[in-house]
Amino acid sequence: MNFLENQILHYISESHASVNFRRLHKHFKQTHQLEQEPLKEAVRSLVQAGRLCYRTDFGTSYLDISLNGPVKVSEHVFLKPPMSAAVAHPGQWEILLEEGAAFGRGDHPTTRLAVQLMDGLMHDAIWLKKKSSTVTLDIGTGSGVLAIVAAKMGTGRVQAVDIDPCAVFEARSNIRLNNVEKQVVLLNDLKEVDKGCCDLILANVRTPTLIKLLPRILQMSATDSALIFSGIRTDEMENLCDCYRQAGFFRMKMCSEKKWVALILARGEFQGDSGKRISIY
Numbered sequence: 001m002n003f004l005e006n007q008i009l010h011y012i013s014e015s016h017a018s019v020n021f022r023r024l025h026k027h028f029k030q031t032h033q034l035e036q037e038p039l040k041e042a043v044r045s046l047v048q049a050g051r052l053c054y055r056t057d058f059g060t061s062y063l064d065i066s067l068n069g070p071v072k073v074s075e076h077v078f079l080k081p082p083m084s085a086a087v088a089h090p091g092q093w094e095i096l097l098e099e100g101a102a103f104g105r106g107d108h109p110t111t112r113l114a115v116q117l118m119d120g121l122m123h124d125a126i127w128l129k130k131k132s133s134t135v136t137l138d139i140g141t142g143s144g145v146l147a148i149v150a151a152k153m154g155t156g157r158v159q160a161v162d163i164d165p166c167a168v169f170e171a172r173s174n175i176r177l178n179n180v181e182k183q184v185v186l187l188n189d190l191k192e193v194d195k196g197c198c199d200l201i202l203a204n205v206r207t208p209t210l211i212k213l214l215p216r217i218l219q220m221s222a223t224d225s226a227l228i229f230s231g232i233r234t235d236e237m238e239n240l241c242d243c244y245r246q247a248g249f250f251r252m253k254m255c256s257e258k259k260w261v262a263l264i265l266a267r268g269e270f271q272g273d274s275g276k277r278i279s280i281y
Contacts, residue, residue, distance in 0.1 A: 001051075004042045007032075009051060009065065018062045018258050073112045074119035077149055082177060093152040096177045097143055098170065113255050113262035114204050114230035115149055120253065121200075121226065121264060122153045131155050134199040137220060139190070139213065144171030146202045151183035155200065158184045159193060193220050201227045207236040211243050218247055224268030226252070232261045241265070 001009075011027060012019050021043065028034040043063065046052040053066040065071055070080035079095045087094070121127055127134075133156045138147040141160035150158045158180075162168050168186055175184045187193065198220045203210060210229055217227065227249060232240060234256060241251050241263070249265040256262075 001046075001049075002042075004032075004034075004038070005046055005051075008039075008042055008046060012052070012063055013065050016257055018057065020060060020062050024063065074116040076119050076123075077115050077152075079145070093149065095145060095148055095152065097145060097174055098177065109257040109260040110204050110230040110262065111145060113257055113260060114146055114202065114228055116255055117228050117230075117253060117262050117264050118146065118149055118153065118202070121228070122155075126269070130199075135159070135197050135222075136200045136202065137161070137193060137198045139201065139203040140205045140209075141171050141186075142167050142204070144174045144184070146204060147171070147184050148174060148178050148180055150200070150202065151180035152178065155183070159187055159198075160184055161187045161190055161193070163188070190216055190220070195219050196222055198222060199225050201225070203227070204230040206231050207233065207240050210240060214243060214247060222268075226264055226266040228262065228264055230260070230262035232263065234259050234261050237261045237263070 007028075008024070011024070017023070021040075024043070025034075025036055025039055028039055043052065047054070047066075050066050052063055054061050055064050056062075070078050070084050072078040076091060077093050077095060079097055082096050082098060122131060131154055136147070136150045136155045136158045138144075138150065138158065138160040141147050141162045144160060147158045147160035160171060160175075162171065168188070172186055175181055175186070196219070199222050201217060201221055203213070205213075210232070221227070227244070229240070237254070244265050245251075248267045250267065251263060252266045253264040254261060
């Protein structure tokens with residue numbers, strides 16, 4: 001790839017808003033005095049090479065990073081299809097995902113945001129000491145990606161739940177593909193999760209579901225525990241945080257991409273002294 005193509009990929013991957021060609025051209029016109037034709041040629045080359053793809057949202061075409069090859073979704077995690085020859089660098093975790101219908105291949109901002117927060121949390125000093133003995137629960141596992149990332153990062157035991165038989169089938173396949181069958185257990189219902197056992201709960205689901213699940217999450221979470229929630233629209237965040245704050249969970253970290261938000265909420269030892277929230281980064 002040439003310099004321009006690298007700059008295009010960087011801009012699209014780092015943008016907090018969806019990028020169509022008009023937005024892309026406006027940016028490169030301002031920063032590089034670039035006209036439309038060379039930009040079109042570079043985009044065409046990236047699409048043909050499988051590095052970019054088009055998606056349509058409400059009749060508008062946007063450019064996205066293609067997942068037909070390896071995609072870095074956080075500092076230490078990259079996702080790739082099984083046939084990709086790309087190899088993880090030292091210190092990185094390589095997650096193999098088959099193409100399927102279940103949600104969570106990394107092509108949506110909510111998946112990337114959840115993985116980024118997991119990556120940061122797992123490198124926090126407190127979690128580095130205890131993660132090998134922790135119990136993690138992934139609610140609505142979809143493709144199994146978050147459960148697999150948790151297992152690859154060294155958490156002790158991972159439980160993954162989904163009520164969709166298609167998702168369970170694909171998650172089981174991806175778990176086997178990544179050789180984490182011993183760490184990850186697939187469950188059919190949250191009723192199978194013991195009370196007070198979960199040190200970390202992951203959920204990439206929509207906000208109404210997260211609010212509805214609050215009483216059950218309170219039952220399943222340990223006294224000292226953290227929640228990583230994604231699937232939240234920016235205008236829904238404060239209401240969700242208020243609901244969980246009343247239940248004793250406080251916001252520790254937030255990240256966003258393209259009008260989506262992911263959060264870390266925590267209680268117990270993660271609150272710090274005198275109510276001061278400690279940073280996990």
